[in-house]
Amino acid sequence: MSSDVSDSGCGPLRTNVLVIGAGQAGLAAANELKKAGVDYLLVDAAAAVGDSWRQRYETLTLFTPRSISSLPGLPLPGDTEGYATKDEFAAYLARYAKVGGHRIETGTRISALRRKHGVFEAVSSDGRIYAAPAVIVATGPFSVPRVPAMVNEFPDGIQQIHVSDFWNAESVAEGTVLLVGDGASGRDAALALAASHRVLLARGRPRKLFPERILGQSTWWWLKRLGLLGAKPDSIIGRRMRRIDPFPNRGNDDATLVRKNVVLMPRLVSVDGCHAVFADGSREAPQAVVWAAGYRDEFDWIKIEGAVDAEGRLLHQEGVSPVPGLYFVGRPWQRNRASALIAGAGDDAAFVVGTLMHSVRSRYKTSKLLR
Incomplete structure (x- = not known):
């Protein structure tokens, strides 16, 4: 896998965008960064892409049918109305990473994220340091039992x-x-x-619990067709959906x-x-x-003023942090009901990376993040 990520010997490993997490949210972000022509690197705590799915209970399947459980550019194979098993989806993520040619460092758990003089430094549990002017946190929701x-x-x-x-x-x-x-x-x-x-x-x-099918169609088909997957968190229907869950x-x-x-x-x-x-x-x-x-979430490893509130919750607006250069993908209700689902990963990643690129172009006439 090709990459312009640079290693300055004993110093930090430098890249233009560091993506923390290589699950569906991180891979969706990587796909958008690649399309934008930005140098990037993904790091993930698991030993292999897809392991967070492989390690869950034996009978687990996706909540959503295959028809809305793909990432952009690569369909999830199989019966479109059926539900992929956890191992099937793990294999799909590994294939997505390989087909996309994304540079990923697995077995890399980030224990601290800091920001110094406009540059982020992510420190891994084994002491490696990654430096980047922009970071996308895609570690997934509710990671701690x-x-x-x-x-x-x-x-x-x-x-x-x-x-x-x-x-x-x-x-x-x-x-x-x-x-x-x-x-x-x-x-x-x-x-x-x-x-x-x-x-x-x-x-x-x-x-x-809602029924699996309504009038012969998947309920998820109806939710998408009626626009309910796009319900905003503060809309009337969005507030009701969040309350009922x-x-x-x-x-x-x-x-x-x-x-x-x-x-x-x-x-x-x-x-x-x-x-x-x-x-x-x-x-x-x-x-x-x-x-x-x-x-529950645990973000005490993000040691940046203004990134996390007093209760440990991430501060962001549709995935955009008030801290310049810091972004999130894969948060529940980040932009709408689909945000915590595989169905929403691609759209949210496109929005976040688009915002990142707009910010860069606004600050520099010749983007430092563009090749």
Whole structure:
């Protein structure tokens, strides 16, 4: 793979645009940078492109059908109405990187991002330094597993794992298993365990699942056709969608769970010895607990004033940071409903890279980022 990235010996490795993250968002950004004629480099913490998908639970498939799950320039092969498996999509990302000829340094986790005299310095966990006048952060949303404080209240003899470490039924000790959290991953894990374990699923807020098909068409087709995937975060429909946060019903609704012998429980409220205590006062003694309480962002590695607020949230407007030269791709509701989906990665990347190039051309009559 060709690149004009320069290495100044013992000094930092220099490039014009550093893209942090080589998943679908980072690769979409790389595609736009290549079209714009900009020198760039991607770095990713995983050992290989697509590993963030390969390492997730065995039965995982994409939320969206193949028809809207491709990145620009390379269709995702297979039945357009079907759903790609995690391994299939991981292989697709690896192929996208290869076909695009993108320079990627894998196994490179960025532990600190700073800005000095208008230049960003990204420091990897092994001490390497990457310098660039512009950075696109494409690390994906909610990368750190969220586990409530109750994890410390269960005795040591009870197995506890986060759903991010769940692979299949063999990942979990025999006997009764408690799933805490009934989002898509919690429901999928419950179904995967139901044939071999007694499964309790502790639910949280009411969930809205939408049907897979409406009038013979994929619901996602309707969402795209009606413009709902383009709903802005602060629009009336956008605010409603964010509040409800529905996900597709693909055989993981309450009725199916019950039919598969999953026991639906109310919210987990406390732990009493080896017993889990639920909101209705009922008690159960599980042999294993799988926490499916979601994920959270962690951006304390971005050590730039004005980039992150006091609560650790990224500050940006449609992916454009108030810090000159800093951009984001792949944030939930970054520009619209599609932003957190593969379907929105290409459009958001095009907007961000277009904004980056406009900023460069406004500052320099002859762009320093152009070849």
